[in-house]
Amino acid sequence: MKIELENLTKRILGTGNFISVDRNKCNRCGRCLIICIMNLWRKKDDTIYIVDDYQSKCLECASCYQVCEAGAINFQYPVGGTGVVYEKG
Amino acid sequence: MNTYDIIIVGAGPGGSIAAKNAAEMGLKTVFFERGRKPGEKNSSGCGLGPRMWKDFEIMKELTPEKCPSMRAGAASRNYFVNKEDIVAGYIMARPTESVSYEPAKSWITMNVYRSEFDPWLAEFATDAGAELKTSTLIVDLIKENGKVCGVIDEKGEKYEASIVIGADGVISTVAMKSGLRTKWAQNQVTLVPQYDFQAPPEKIDDIMGDEALGVWWGATFPASYQVFFRDGFHQGLGNWMSWWDKNPLFYLNKVVNLKYYQRLLKILEAKPRELQAHLLPWLDYPYNTYTDGVILIGDAGGFPCPLEAEGIYPAMITGKISAQIAAEAIASGDVSKAVLHKFDEEWQKTSIGEEFEAGYELWNIWKALPFSPKETMSWFVPMIMEVLGGIFDWSQPHALRIRQIASHVKSYMPKATPFIMKYVIPLVAKTFEDDLDKLMDPKKIMTILPKLLELLPQKKRKRGGKEK
Ligand SMILES: Cc1cc2nc3c(=O)[nH]c(=O)nc-3n(C[C@H](O)[C@H](O)[C@H](O)COP(=O)(O)OP(=O)(O)OC[C@H]3O[C@@H](n4cnc5c(N)ncnc54)[C@H](O)[C@@H]3O)c2cc1C
Numbered sequence A: 001m002k003i004e005l006e007n008l009t010k011r012i013l014g015t016g017n018f019i020s021v022d023r024n025k026c027n028r029c030g031r032c033l034i035i036c037i038m039n040l041w042r043k044k045d046d047t048i049y050i051v052d053d054y055q056s057k058c059l060e061c062a063s064c065y066q067v068c069e070a071g072a073i074n075f076q077y078p079v080g081g082t083g084v085v086y087e088k089g
Numbered sequence B: 001m002n003t004y005d006i007i008i009v010g011a012g013p014g015g016s017i018a019a020k021n022a023a024e025m026g027l028k029t030v031f032f033e034r035g036r037k038p039g040e041k042n043s044s045g046c047g048l049g050p051r052m053w054k055d056f057e058i059m060k061e062l063t064p065e066k067c068p069s070m071r072a073g074a075a076s077r078n079y080f081v082n083k084e085d086i087v088a089g090y091i092m093a094r095p096t097e098s099v100s101y102e103p104a105k106s107w108i109t110m111n112v113y114r115s116e117f118d119p120w121l122a123e124f125a126t127d128a129g130a131e132l133k134t135s136t137l138i139v140d141l142i143k144e145n146g147k148v149c150g151v152i153d154e155k156g157e158k159y160e161a162s163i164v165i166g167a168d169g170v171i172s173t174v175a176m177k178s179g180l181r182t183k184w185a186q187n188q189v190t191l192v193p194q195y196d197f198q199a200p201p202e203k204i205d206d207i208m209g210d211e212a213l214g215v216w217w218g219a220t221f222p223a224s225y226q227v228f229f230r231d232g233f234h235q236g237l238g239n240w241m242s243w244w245d246k247n248p249l250f251y252l253n254k255v256v257n258l259k260y261y262q263r264l265l266k267i268l269e270a271k272p273r274e275l276q277a278h279l280l281p282w283l284d285y286p287y288n289t290y291t292d293g294v295i296l297i298g299d300a301g302g303f304p305c306p307l308e309a310e311g312i313y314p315a316m317i318t319g320k321i322s323a324q325i326a327a328e329a330i331a332s333g334d335v336s337k338a339v340l341h342k343f344d345e346e347w348q349k350t351s352i353g354e355e356f357e358a359g360y361e362l363w364n365i366w367k368a369l370p371f372s373p374k375e376t377m378s379w380f381v382p383m384i385m386e387v388l389g390g391i392f393d394w395s396q397p398h399a400l401r402i403r404q405i406a407s408h409v410k411s412y413m414p415k416a417t418p419f420i421m422k423y424v425i426p427l428v429a430k431t432f433e434d435d436l437d438k439l440m441d442p443k444k445i446m447t448i449l450p451k452l453l454e455l456l457p458q459k460k461r462k463r464g465g466k467e468k
């Protein structure tokens, strides 16, 4: 059984940017690539980045931020009243 | 400037109980929630234990009208899944004879969706006079002479108070901005993804009866819980941050794709309804829970139970205590760290404090057993199934089977003995406050154990056909 993840979580638009990477701090350990349930992290030419449309897919779990020991990931919850809505949490 | 006596950041169970108690003591109270309403951000299992009804009068007012997802049950089912991803057996368990709290004899958990429970709880606080500000993200603290005296929201609005309670969960802005903590260590916090499945209530009742909870103990995935609500259920699993070697959903999907599980989904007519992921602090002991003008409660303070990470009850207990300590401090005009130290003294006296007394041992055994599928569960599952299920075989004489089972169980001893010595005995010793050294003496154990095993008879005397 393959569970389709698209549309399985409701979101309210208008989050603004709430995750960013500091390239100078990143040591390319790859932990963020593994931990993100939604697979929103990429590595290209030795650069780690988060996909452009992450705001419409992110679960706001903060795992990427928590797992990054280099402190390269900046995370702040989205604007109040926007982002993920768990109706059956 | 908005001025209050006490500010609480977060309207989860901890924040709402703190706000309710603070308001009831006459403090001018405000609490903030980044969601449009409480309970839409903080996904959870979510089972509530009987002790919540014991310690919080308001729980008796929780009814299906207020909380339609409510479902209680007396039974839990433990599935043992082996290396081949086959359900090798299961145990259905009901409250046992030693359970002493009367209501807990008829139900073990009340399951509710947080989207219903958290707003219900917050209403007690607003009814008591606390002000709730939703859709408001707190981003910073106001400090004077290095001491916290208020908060700032994302729009730059400032709120002042003598005390700020950090009830803002696992990624706590209050903890970080007050300098109490930077980030959790990787082995202090778990990531817990979970699916919510929808299923017709009558199917759940017909098939699950009064089973309210399932635990899938796996040899290839960390233990996965299943919590039944009125019209659906959660399936989730977690582990410490450092454990994951693949996308965590890989492991959760392993559970969902078990043949047995697929069959269960089919007969329950269950369909995936929501995907959630949340971090959950899981510590052997809470630390740095207060400083000048600040107290951290619930997840923000690292209070989930060290064994199973039940976190709602500890959040509510610490919420209640924090309000009490804050009120006393405000009345005395001294909200310094030295005074707020009483917060630690008070929670340590409660059942939470008692739980954390054996915190390290409980935390350690959970880490080493259900959360170490490859290292431990891979032999633990066949060993336990050998004992439970080995006798159900009639291909050979039963006495011979018993000897085969005994010798097979014995073959697990090289793995089981060190495990028992490292994890089980320290826990037993801690719980009974026995002399650890006496029990832990490896020489003693190594001399006793083989002797015990040797007592198992190698041969048997013939009974029938003897001459008279
Ligand atoms: C998947 C999962 C399953 C669980 N299962 C169970 C279970 O079965 N039983 C149980 O007892 N416990 C369970 N827990 C633990 C339990 O959910 C938590 O321990 C509990 O929710 C902690 O309560 P809290 O009030 O401290 O924090 P939270 O419930 O996390 O509440 C914090 C609130 O603060 C808000 N907030 C955060 N930051 C800000 C900010 N900067 N500004 C404004 N608002 C903010 C959040 O939106 C949230 O509403 C589970 C946890 C997880 C993740």
Ligand code: SF4
Binding pocket: A021, A025, A026, A027, A028, A029, A030, A031, A032, A033, A048, A067, A068, A069, A070, A071, A072, A073
């Ligand atoms: S976890 Fe941090 S340091 Fe490691 S690759 Fe990701 S951003 Fe870079």
Ligand code: SF4
Binding pocket: A019, A035, A036, A037, A038, A039, A040, A054, A057, A058, A059, A060, A061, A062, A063, A064, A065
């Ligand atoms: S917050 Fe969670 S879902 Fe969002 S990018 Fe980070 S790890 Fe992925």
